Amino acid sequence: MAGRTLSRDPFSVIVTGVGGQGNVTASRLIASMLVAKGYVVTVGETFGASQRGGSVMSHVRISACHTYSPQVPKCRADVVVSLEPTETIRVLASYGHPETRCVVNDRPVYPVRVIAGEVEYPGIEEIDRTIAGLCRAHVMIGATSEALRLGNPVLQNVIMIGALQATGLVPFTRADFEGLVSAEMAPATAELNLEAFDAGVRLAEQAMGGKAW
Amino acid sequence: MTDLMEVAEGTRCLLMGNAAIARGALEAGVSVAAGYPGTPSSEIIENLSRVADRAGLHVRWAVNEKVAAEVAAAASFAGLRSICTMKQNGMHVASDFLLHLTGTGVRAGMAVIVCEDPGALSSQNEADARFFARMLEVPLLEPGDFQEAKDMTRWALELSEELKTFVILRSVTRMSHASGTVTLGALSGNGKKAYFECTGSLLDFQRGPMITGPGAVTYARTVQQGRLRQASRMFDQSPFNSYTGSLEPRLLVVSSSACALYAREAIEILGAWDRVGLLKLGTTWPLPEQLVLRHLAGAGEVLVVEEPQDFLEDAVKVLAAEQASIAGAKVFYGKRSGHVPPAGELNCDVVIGALARILGVNYEPAPKDYADRALAATFTAPGRELTFCAGCPHRASFYCLHNALALKGKNGFVCGDVGCYTMGILPAGFEVVKTAFCMGSGIGLASGFGKLGAFGFDQPVVAVCGDSTFFHAAMPALVDAVHHEADVMLVVLDNSGTAMTGFQPHPGIGEDASGKRARPMDIEAICRAMGAKVVVCDPFEVEGTERTLLSMLEESGPRVAILRQECALSPHKRAGKRFKIRVDEAACIGSRCGCNRMCTRVFRCPGLFWDARAKVARIDEVICTGCGVCASVCPSGAIRKEEAG
Structure with a gap:
């Protein structure tokens, strides 16, 4: 049964970022793969302010048996997938615990007050240290730069899904992803998404340096 | 999908x-x-x-x-x-x-x-x-x-x-x-x-x-x-009403909707199923009276978990009072007892808090030192205030409106309405919006302000509404303003769709919900037919729009300015950028410019950012939509736009 591959039930993943980065799509792709594998999945999303510069979170609750609420209770996130570095910290403060693992994109999206020069955005090394101090393990990759190399920044979310798969924390495989995109996308788009997924796997494996989580 | x-x-x-x-x-x-x-x-x-x-x-x-x-x-x-x-x-x-x-x-x-x-x-x-x-x-x-x-x-x-x-x-x-x-x-x-x-x-x-x-x-x-x-x-008899727990629990939780999911998880996290039962109701009016009564009779105390108001709590209490001989005297917990917050959204943790208090148990979601370190860490993450998207026409419209009102003087203000442009209350909209209520109430209030001249009122009054809001509820109020010759200018922020909620068509659009051809209503013609003076501008033409708005402010009686420019998220625009934008670093004089960095400090489009180290403004290629408005905003002409081709 599917449940045996979950280290906790419910297993909770939070996908976070800033409006427009594609994290809602990312969480739905992850959830769809898991539903196809027989899990009962709930995805909670925040809309509305999301596309207008706000922080955006999707909560993915995975269980072998029950529909869980679309909001992860405090300090119960097992994995945080973050498309924006400082958003990782914000999510950990509310939902993290000492055993949480994080997969982080290193590309900042500056808040308006940073753009305006009113407050400073922390250096990436400082962010990396802060995240390290708040979780069991984390990996930081250049998903946006890789997406730009592949020709479109929107692919950053799929690169992050690939990186998540490489950590082995959530029970889905490359074949699951391939099945999903080939069913839902035009062949050329599916091919590009698969390329992005593989890039994410590669980047995460390099960053993890062969160590298993 | x-x-x-x-x-x-x-x-x-x-x-x-x-x-x-x-x-x-x-x-x-x-x-x-x-x-x-x-x-x-x-x-x-x-x-x-x-x-x-x-x-x-x-x-x-x-x-x-x-x-x-x-x-x-x-x-x-x-x-x-x-x-x-x-x-x-x-x-x-x-x-x-x-x-x-x-x-x-x-x-x-x-x-x-x-x-x-x-x-x-x-x-x-x-x-x-x-x-x-x-x-x-x-x-x-x-x-x-x-x-x-x-x-x-x-x-x-x-x-x-x-x-x-x-x-x-x-x-x-x-x-x-x-x-x-x-x-x-x-x-x-x-x-x-x-x-x-x-x-x-x-x-x-x-x-x-x-x-x-x-x-x-x-x-x-x-x-x-x-x-x-x-x-x-x-x-x-409905299967959508269900009960989980022992027959005679110490505490009966009555809940519905998403709150029932929070309640179930809260009971599970506290390991309290031996003491707590959950009556999840799918039919909440009228109550399934016999079912609720049966569970009330078997329970010691009752907690009602719901949001945002105490609808269910009232109904259950009325039933318990009417049927006191069957239900017995109960202690009720909920919003009125202060165990469930009387306002705001609930979640699992709120329910855990209520249960822990009633059952007398302690619950710490994470070790104390972790919680302290995590909280301290959030101070390194700068907060995100809401803003208009990069390339949003509302930023340009409010910029023009702000400048026109400032030039007009006499403490003019804007009555806002419901849509993305409600953010005109924030720095994103240069804080020009001073009232914000329900659909259509911007022009309704403005129409009221616009007749206060007899009482010495001399502030310029502007109302804004979106194109969808115009049809929904602004039209009757505009009729009223014109009919009574109110001294008011309505600015229709026409971005060609119901943008806030995901770009649904409205009566001004030439297609219906399922994409079939529909007869579009012309906002300009409607306003003219009502008898208002009407102008139409493109807010991306900043200088011209500012001039037109100022000259409209100089006039009296009911006036309408339609600022028409498609939403930056519209499917047509997402395809490509109209302009390639770059900053001429030699020409960018940073904090010595006009209003101390007009582009990043005042205009604040997310497509621009201030590079504090190099002391120049820069364009974020990933975010910039190429609308070209910032080129008009820069007083020293350092922001250059070229047709993207």
């Missing part, structure tokens, strides 16, 4: 709550669906509009919620099942018609689907629409998960048809905008011929005219109250 017509009975899939509601309507054989966009309800109509042709539906974005309810009722009168959809405050708009609709009842099933936003995540209120069920005397259903969102929508239409009254189905953001696992049922065809039978006698609402009137009110209310008594008996 799941195609709601393609997936077969028995398929297990991931559906958004609103998609599940749409599928439930299809499984019930719905023929007509009408709504007005509003978060979190919009995706029900969107999902149905995508399959309208194949399913043989009439799907409509109505001009407002009241018309949506009337459109749905007409279908029901003609023998077709129908739904209308709205967000919580839409219920207040529709309620006048719905109040009267209880005077006749309905024929084919009709469900009013209201999606609420507890915590006002994307609203300016957290109205609890459930009270309308009590006020209007109609049944109320509340799905408690995604499967139920589908199944109860189907049942709502069947129940409505059986009881001959419309039924309210109530969802919340965490159901409508969340997604979950749903097993699909069979689709029903809807191929009935529509016919409105009206030859029967007065008061024969199944065959005669559908008329409410002074002589019929007492009769109609008596009939309606009989339907509610029948509903209560049916609800006692």
Whole structure:
């Protein structure tokens, strides 16, 4: 049964970022793969302010048996997938615990007050240290730069899904992803998404340096 | 995305709550669906509009919620099942018609689907629409998960048809905008011929005219109250009401909707199933009285978990008081006792807090030192204030409006309205908006301010509204302003769609909900026909727009300026950038410029940022949409735009 591959039930993943980065799509792709594998999945999303510069979170609750609420209770996130570095910290403060693992994109999206020069955005090394101090393990990759190399920044979310798969924390495989995109996308788009997924796997494996989580 | 017509009975899939509601309507054989966009309800109509042709539906974005309810009722009168959809405050708009609709009842099933936003995540209120069920005397259903969102929508239409009254189905953001696992049922065809039978006698609402009137009110209310008594008996047997826990728990938790999911998880996390039972209700008005009474009698104490108001708590307490000899004396916990917050959205942790307090247990979600370190760390992450998207025409419009008002002087202000542009209250809109209430109330208030001249009032008054809001509720207020010669300027921020809620068409657009050609209404011609002076500008032409707005401010009487530029997120614009923008670093003089960095400090478009180290403005290529407005904003001409080709 599917449940045996979950280290906790419910297993909770939070996908976070800033409006427009594609994290809602990312969480739905992850959830769809898991539903196809027989899990009962709930995805909670925040809309509305999301596309207008706000922080955006999707909560993915995975269980072998029950529909869980679309909001992860405090300090119960097992994995945080973050498309924006400082958003990782914000999510950990509310939902993290000492055993949480994080997969982080290193590309900042500056808040308006940073753009305006009113407050400073922390250096990436400082962010990396802060995240390290708040979780069991984390990996930081250049998903946006890789997406730009592949020709479109929107692919950053799929690169992050690939990186998540490489950590082995959530029970889905490359074949699951391939099945999903080939069913839902035009062949050329599916091919590009698969390329992005593989890039994410590669980047995460390099960053993890062969160590298993 | 799941195609709601393609997936077969028995398929297990991931559906958004609103998609599940749409599928439930299809499984019930719905023929007509009408709504007005509003978060979190919009995706029900969107999902149905995508399959309208194949399913043989009439799907409509109505001009407002009241018309949506009337459109749905007409279908029901003609023998077709129908739904209308709205967000919580839409219920207040529709309620006048719905109040009267209880005077006749309905024929084919009709469900009013209201999606609420507890915590006002994307609203300016957290109205609890459930009270309308009590006020209007109609049944109320509340799905408690995604499967139920589908199944109860189907049942709502069947129940409505059986009881001959419309039924309210109530969802919340965490159901409508969340997604979950749903097993699909069979689709029903809807191929009935529509016919409105009206030859029967007065008061024969199944065959005669559908008329409410002074002589019929007492009769109609008596009939309606009989339907509610029948509903209560049916609800006692409903599978959507369920109980988990021991027969005589120390504490009975009564809950519904998403709150029931929080309650179940809270009891699980505290390991309290030995002491606590959960009565999850799917039918909350009228109460399934015998069922609730049975559980009240067996319980020691009672906690009601609901949001945003104490609707269920009141009903359960009234029942317990009426039936005190059966229920026994109970201690009640809930909003009135202070165990559940009286305002705002609930979540699992809030319920854990209430349970822990009642049961006298301690709960620490994480080790104390971790919580302290995590909290301290958040101070390194700069907060995110809301702003308009990069390339949003509203930023340019408010920039022009701000400058025109500043040049005009006399402390002019803007009466805001409902849409993305409500953010005109924030620095993103240069804080020009000074009132913000409901749909259409910007011009309504401005029309009032505009007649205060006799009392010495001399401030320039501007109202803003979006193009969809113009049709929804601003038109009657503009009629009033013109009729009374109010001294006011209405600025229509026309971005060619209902942008805030996901770009739904409205009467000004040449297509309907399902993409068919529709006759577009011309806002400019409407305003001229009313007798207002009208100008049209493109806010991306900053200098010209500012000049025009200022000269309009110099005039008196009712005036309309239409600032027309498509939303940056519109499908046409997402394809490419009009301009390639770059900063000429040699020409950028940073903090020594005009107003100390006009571009990043004042204009604050997310596509620009201030590189503090190099002391120059820069363009973020990933975010910039190439609208070119910042080139007009830079006083030293350092921001250059070239046609992107």
